[in-house]
Amino acid sequence: MHLKLPPPIIALCAAGLLYGGTVLLPALTLTFPGQWAVAAVFAAAGLVLDGYSVLGFVRQKTTINPLSPETASHLVTSGFYRYTRNPMYLGMALLLTALALYWGTLTALAVLPAFVWYLTEFQIKPEETSLRSLFGADYDAYCARVRRWI
Helix, strand or coil: CCCCCCHHHHHHHHHHHHHHHHHHCHHHECCCCCHHHHHHHHHHHHHHHHHHHHHHHHHHCCCCCCCCHHHCCCCCCCHHHHCCCCHHHHHHHHHHHHHHHHHCECCHHHHHHHHHHHHHHHHHHHHHHHHHHHHHHHHHHHHHHCCCCC
């Protein structure tokens, strides 16, 4: 694995950068009517996506540890995994979007793409290599029909 930190820690770091943007760069913040409600919708979507995705792994009795995908015992392709190969990471991105909306920070225009890029390069691609070696043609077929993010 290339990544040495669990993705939730990376998401917390990204949240810290978003918060730092609100404090250190107040000129890059905005407010709009219903801001908290829009943020709440994104937060709820992220929590549902993460919760049900974790539940899918628990039901299949396979590892949820993102630092050791080589220990996976099942290829999970049901639930949200029918639409995205990485619903847990997508859920984290939605939660970060919720924070950015709540705080109104335009630093999200840099932080969110950086978060997606970092996870893709240092977590998802190495995971894909491990899963391909474990599940072979089944994983290749899954990748062919389901996108990496959305």
